[in-house]
Amino acid sequence: MELWYIQDYINEYKMGLKVKETIFQGKTRFQEITILDTYLYGRVLLLDGIAQLSEKDEFMYHEMLVHVPMFSHPNPEKVLIIGGGDGGASREVLKHPVKEVTLVDIDEGVIEVCQRYFSQLGRWDDPRLTVLIEDACQYISSTSEVFDVIIMDSTDPLPHGVAEPLFSPEFFEQAFHHLSPQGIMVSQMEPPFFDVDRVKKLWEGFNVFPIVKLYWGLVPTYPGGIWSYVIASKSQDPRRQERVPDFPTRYYSPAIHQAAFVLPSFLEEMLENQKRDEENFS
Numbered sequence: 001m002e003l004w005y006i007q008d009y010i011n012e013y014k015m016g017l018k019v020k021e022t023i024f025q026g027k028t029r030f031q032e033i034t035i036l037d038t039y040l041y042g043r044v045l046l047l048d049g050i051a052q053l054s055e056k057d058e059f060m061y062h063e064m065l066v067h068v069p070m071f072s073h074p075n076p077e078k079v080l081i082i083g084g085g086d087g088g089a090s091r092e093v094l095k096h097p098v099k100e101v102t103l104v105d106i107d108e109g110v111i112e113v114c115q116r117y118f119s120q121l122g123r124w125d126d127p128r129l130t131v132l133i134e135d136a137c138q139y140i141s142s143t144s145e146v147f148d149v150i151i152m153d154s155t156d157p158l159p160h161g162v163a164e165p166l167f168s169p170e171f172f173e174q175a176f177h178h179l180s181p182q183g184i185m186v187s188q189m190e191p192p193f194f195d196v197d198r199v200k201k202l203w204e205g206f207n208v209f210p211i212v213k214l215y216w217g218l219v220p221t222y223p224g225g226i227w228s229y230v231i232a233s234k235s236q237d238p239r240r241q242e243r244v245p246d247f248p249t250r251y252y253s254p255a256i257h258q259a260a261f262v263l264p265s266f267l268e269e270m271l272e273n274q275k276r277d278e279e280n281f282s
């Protein structure tokens with residue numbers, strides 16, 4: 001019998017992957033964790049049935065989530081990762097000459113399972129990395145730390161879901177106050193071509209930042225295959241690459257950095273990016 005994993009997006013879209021076998025299934029206090037071995041994409045991590053990464057294309061997501069903000073910053077020494085319990089985002093951050101990386105994930109279970117089944121993902125033994133098992137909302141409201149880059153690698157902002165509070169204007173405001181003067185924050189967003197209104201609403205939550213841009217990249221595992229990221233900064237133009245990679249990359253490149261900010265006109269208009277450009281960079 002053929003086994004298929006069918007990924008659903010807001011009950012209006014489905015995509016399927018043929019499954020070899022279920023490698024792991026378990027429940028934590030926060031969510032259900034499943035790891036599947038699939039024919040096309042290798043191992044896939046699901047949280048509450050939603051695909052978070054696959055072995056085949058996780059580099060496309062993690063490199064775009066991490067290297068765009070990291071290379072837009074002239075000297076990122078202290079980095080905060082919110083979520084990211086699978087280790088992929090911190091692996092990419094640690095390729096930069098950073099001093100301290102703090103990863104705050106609410107669910108220890110995700111870290112443990114990923115350490116076991118996705119050993120190529122994390123660089124958990126790097127002494128620059130500190131892992132805190134904590135609710136990021138609590139962490140950000142109680143810490144006195146200031147970061148150069150904040151990276152949100154959460155699950156989807158589903159109504160009433162674990163990640164919903166992380167996508168609130170209140171959270172973005174708190175994060176703003178924990179960024180250094182050249183600080184940059186990035187968050188993964190929803191698929192921009194499926195639900196422009198939702199992306200716009202989330203994007204508007206970043207209003208506390210003077211500079212907010214949307215960029216995009218391909219991630220075949222995610223619904224629609226096109227994923228978006230919001231990047232917000234206090235003073236840096238995130239389109240400007242301040243440094244170039246001195247390590248190999250498989251998706252990110254200086255040209256991709258530029259291209260990722262070029263949006264189709266309807267999206268550009270919708271987000272009024274143009275207006276902000278004129279205000280900030282003319």
Ligand code: AG3
Nearest residue numbers: 051052053088153154222223
């Ligand atoms: N976090 C964002 C995954 C979003 C996927 N959404 C979806 N499939 N509907 C990924 C975590 C990887 N570090």
